[in-house]
Amino acid sequence: MNAQTEARFDATSVYREEMYTDRRVGTIRVLVPVQADGTADAARPTLYVGQISVMTPMGTLPISFELEGKSLAEAIAKFADAARVAMDDAMRELQQLRREAASSIVIPEPGAVPPAGGGRIRMP
Secondary structure (H helix, E strand, O other), X not given: OOOOOOOOOOOOOOEEEEEEEOOXXXXXXXXXXXXXXXXXXXXXXXXXXXXXXXXXXOEEEEXXXXXXXXXXXXXXXXXXXXXXXXXHHHHXXXXXXHHHHHHOOOOOOOOOOOOOOOOOOOOO
């Protein structure tokens, strides 16, 4: 790695991760701020991140979202509403991607003639 692409771990932004699940709907990751020596860092807030998995025709789609709250109990209470908003946002984004993909199909103009010699595939 050179100096521009060197991966440096930011010792001022270290978190300990704890994971909680109900084994049915999803998980809540609790990111507890710690100092570089592993002791608690009371100067930064604990973060809560929810995650659900949605089945799509293409397979499982994981959806993550932040949960507002100052405790695990608050994060649990807000999980359902935050999951619904995150899933709605993800579905809107997927629909937008589908529209963009559909509009990028190139249709040749009427009367357009392929170049002489055709493609590289030759039939015997």
